[in-house]
Amino acid sequence: MIELLQNLIDGLGRGSIYALLALGVAVVFGVMHLLNFAHGELITVGGYATFAFFSQFTGGSWWLAAPIIVVAAIVASLIIERVAFSRVRGASDFTLLLTSFGVHFVVSAIFLLYVSASVKTFPRPGWVTNTWSIGSLTIEVFDTVVIVTTLVVLAGTAWLLQRTMFGLSLRAAAADFSTAQLMGVRSDAVIRGAFALSGLLAGIAGIFWLMRAGSITPSGGIDPMLKGVLAALIGGLGSLRGAVLGGFVLGLAEVLLRSRLPDGIANLTEGVVFLLIALLFIFRPQGLITVAHAERV
Amino acid sequence: MRLRYLVALLAAFALLAAACGDDDSTDGGSDSGDSGESAGGTLDIDAILAADLDNCTDAPSGDPIRVGMAMDFSDVVGFVDIPGSNLVPFVAEKANCAGGVNGRPVEVRVAEVGDDAALATQELLDWGAHFLIGPPFADFALPILQTTDGQVPLFVAASTEPTLADSSINSYLVSFDDNQMSSAAAQWALDEGITRAIVFTEGEGVPYSGVNPDAFMAAFEAGGGEVVSVQNYVWAGDTDFSAQVNEIAGISENNEVVFSAALAFQVTALRGQLEGQGLDGLTYVGTDALDATGIQVEENNEGVAHTPHTSISEGDPIDTLLADYEAAEGEALESRGFMALYVDSMFLGIQGMLDCGCDEPADIGAAVQEISGFDGLSGEITYAGTEGIPPKAVPINQIIDGADTLVATIEP
Numbered sequence: 171m172i173e174l175l176q177n178l179i180d181g182l183g184r185g186s187i188y189a190l191l192a193l194g195v196a197v198v199f200g201v202m203h204l205l206n207f208a209h210g211e212l213i214t215v216g217g218y219a220t221f222a223f224f225s226q227f228t229g230g231s232w233w234l235a236a237p238i239i240v241v242a243a244i245v246a247s248l249i250i251e252r253v254a255f256s257r258v259r260g261a262s263d264f265t266l267l268l269t270s271f272g273v274h275f276v277v278s279a280i281f282l283l284y285v286s287a288s289v290k291t292f293p294r295p296g297w298v299t300n301t302w303s304i305g306s307l308t309i310e311v312f313d314t315v316v317i318v319t320t321l322v323v324l325a326g327t328a329w330l331l332q333r334t335m336f337g338l339s340l341r342a343a344a345a346d347f348s349t350a351q352l353m354g355v356r357s358d359a360v361i362r363g364a365f366a367l368s369g370l371l372a373g374i375a376g377i378f379w380l381m382r383a384g385s386i387t388p389s390g391g392i393d394p395m396l397k398g399v400l401a402a403l404i405g406g407l408g409s410l411r412g413a414v415l416g417g418f419v420l421g422l423a424e425v426l427l428r429s430r431l432p433d434g435i436a437n438l439t440e441g442v443v444f445l446l447i448a449l450l451f452i453f454r455p456q457g458l459i460t461v462a463h464a465e466r467v
Numbered sequence: 468m469r470l471r472y473l474v475a476l477l478a479a480f481a482l483l484a485a486a487c488g489d490d491d492s493t494d495g496g497s498d499s500g501d502s503g504e505s506a507g508g509t510l511d512i513d514a515i516l517a518a519d520l521d522n523c524t525d526a527p528s529g530d531p532i533r534v535g536m537a538m539d540f541s542d543v544v545g546f547v548d549i550p551g552s553n554l555v556p557f558v559a560e561k562a563n564c565a566g567g568v569n570g571r572p573v574e575v576r577v578a579e580v581g582d583d584a585a586l587a588t589q590e591l592l593d594w595g596a597h598f599l600i601g602p603p604f605a606d607f608a609l610p611i612l613q614t615t616d617g618q619v620p621l622f623v624a625a626s627t628e629p630t631l632a633d634s635s636i637n638s639y640l641v642s643f644d645d646n647q648m649s650s651a652a653a654q655w656a657l658d659e660g661i662t663r664a665i666v667f668t669e670g671e672g673v674p675y676s677g678v679n680p681d682a683f684m685a686a687f688e689a690g691g692g693e694v695v696s697v698q699n700y701v702w703a704g705d706t707d708f709s710a711q712v713n714e715i716a717g718i719s720e721n722n723e724v725v726f727s728a729a730l731a732f733q734v735t736a737l738r739g740q741l742e743g744q745g746l747d748g749l750t751y752v753g754t755d756a757l758d759a760t761g762i763q764v765e766e767n768n769e770g771v772a773h774t775p776h777t778s779i780s781e782g783d784p785i786d787t788l789l790a791d792y793e794a795a796e797g798e799a800l801e802s803r804g805f806m807a808l809y810v811d812s813m814f815l816g817i818q819g820m821l822d823c824g825c826d827e828p829a830d831i832g833a834a835v836q837e838i839s840g841f842d843g844l845s846g847e848i849t850y851a852g853t854e855g856i857p858p859k860a861v862p863i864n865q866i867i868d869g870a871d872t873l874v875a876t877i878e879p
């Protein structure tokens with residue numbers, strides 16, 4: 171029972187990071203109908219920014235590194251939108267998808283060619299592996315911080331979307347882009363805003379991802395991209411609530427399966443997760459949460 | 468008129484073909500195989516490494532020795548193949564500076580395998596490579612072997628995969644293999660008095676990430692130890708081991724050896740989480756992967772043991788060579804521990820050529836198969852009587868007081 175509880179907390183911690191990633195994917199999908207396979211590159215950029223920071227300032231603090239990661243992710247997201255996606259705005263979904271793959275490969279190649287093919291490491295904060303206990307239940311401080319931070323960020327995002335003019339514009343554009351434009355919503359500003367918000371969410375997820383990993387490689391964005399896109403798909407593309415739910419479901423599934431699968435097949439965890447996702451799509455092709463309009467956030 | 472052009476064209480082609488054809492006039496036989504006397508001359512490695520590039524002897528003028536390097540520059544193995552493909556041409560330059568090998572210049576051509584290793588290999592064969600140096604991992608090496616069809620010697624420089632070595636098709640490891648490496652790690656742990664082991668694997672028989680744990684467990688149990696837990700993980704991926712750590716916390720006596728073929732940042736993450744559960748009495752042992760990804764620069768690495776290919780000390784030939792490279796090129800090479808394998812690959816190929824006194828790749832391969840007691844930068848290498856896996860001593864290094872220190876050498 172104790173182990174199950176610990177697994178649930180571990181799964182929620184992991185799922186929180188996935189939820190933040192999925193939310194970023196869902197926000198951009200909402201306004202552009204773009205399933206952004208380059209989303210993980212924002213983590214890669216943040217990772218190399220972290221590496222550069224700790225290389226320059228040995229003994230530097232994560233309190234300084236964290237905002238650098240967020241800023242790097244936002245700036246990268248805006249640059250990617252400007253350089254790549256603004257050129258194909260309004261193109262078919264397939265064109266957008268291919269463009270996002272292209273961005274992914276180009277960003278990886280840039281780091282490979284101009285930084286290194288080797289793993290670059292940086293120190294993790296000391297508290298990442300600290301624990302605290304309730305009775306015989308041992309909980310990682312890291313998981314606690316990630317879960318709490320994610321809840322705060324989700325609440326902030328909900329407020330931003332529901333209570334601000336930017337959020338209203340974003341939701342209007344997502345519901346019907348053409349009508350929103352006729353009503354005076356500036357498409358450039360909305361799309362850039364969506365990419366900035368996506369970058370912000372990726373940056374926050376990146377802080378935790380990189381704290382845990384303590385390393386980055388040119389292809390380091392693949393795993394977070396995959397988790398974010400999968401979680402968004404599980405929850406129902408276009409749904410913010412679904413993206414968050416999908417993230418938590420994916421995190422819990424990974425931890426519980428790895429812990430519960432019998433010895434000898436535990437290494438099939440990833441495969442079983444994909445099998446479950448395939449089964450989900452057979453019975454609920456729209457994901458866990460149904461969205462009335464594909465574009466709607 | 469057209470006929471005259473055609474005849475002229477054919478004549479030109481004939482002249483070109485004659486000019487480009489292999490010159491086997493130096494072929495002095497292919498059955499030498501005797502490491503003492505070489506039919507084609509001697510290889511003076513010390514003189515080559517000592518060459519001063521600012522003060523060279525007369526340039527060699529014989530037929531070139533052509534070394535083909537099919538290398539992967541992606542982040543899969545670029546961490547070793549990129550520096551390796553920088554160092555080997557540098558050593559060739561030194562060889563030429565020292566007057567070449569028996570008056571023959573050494574030429575190196577590097578072809579990036581990209582997503583088509585076969586094409587890169589064909590480019591090198593068309594160029595006339597006498598032997599090849601290839602990247603680790605079957606994904607890259609197997610297309611190369613299919614292209615050479617066993618007719619050109621291939622040294623899989625940085626690989627420890629036993630399945631890639633097969634002298635019958637001219638494929639050779641330069642390093643010890645996974646079985647030697649992880650058996651040595653198990654032997655060291657037993658010698659340290661540790662009798663319980665926790666092993667992380669990607670699954671039985673999985674190349675590298677599973678084969679090494681398999682070998683470790685077999686050797687550890689054969690030596691009287693007990694494997695108390697086998698945990699699964701994603702090699703080069705996982706950095707959150709919460710599920711495994713929860714399970715280990717329930718069975719550990721805080722005195723086990725934790726073995727895996729994981730990368731350095733993974734071992735550091737795992738150790739942090741285990742210590743977070745109060746398990747601070749464990750001993751961590753890894754493979755050459757810890758050297759590849761820099762256990763030396765990781766935090767919380769004190770006491771971690773690993774099996775580097777070369778335990779480099781100040782003033783060693785490889786240390787001096789790497790310093791020379793840095794001085795000449797202005798930047799240090801990464802993956803220092805692997806670099807001797809690339810240099811040895813080139814020297815082994817040349818040794819094969821000298822032993823047989825021949826230029827025909829298949830004959831060179833036959834001579835390489837008979838190499839015995841070759842004194843390389845990465846240790847003594849013997850192929851005679853093996854399947855292409857040299858039985859080599861395995862160094863065990865441990866981080867002691869922050870320094871990567873040689874603590875044992877496990878003989879084959």
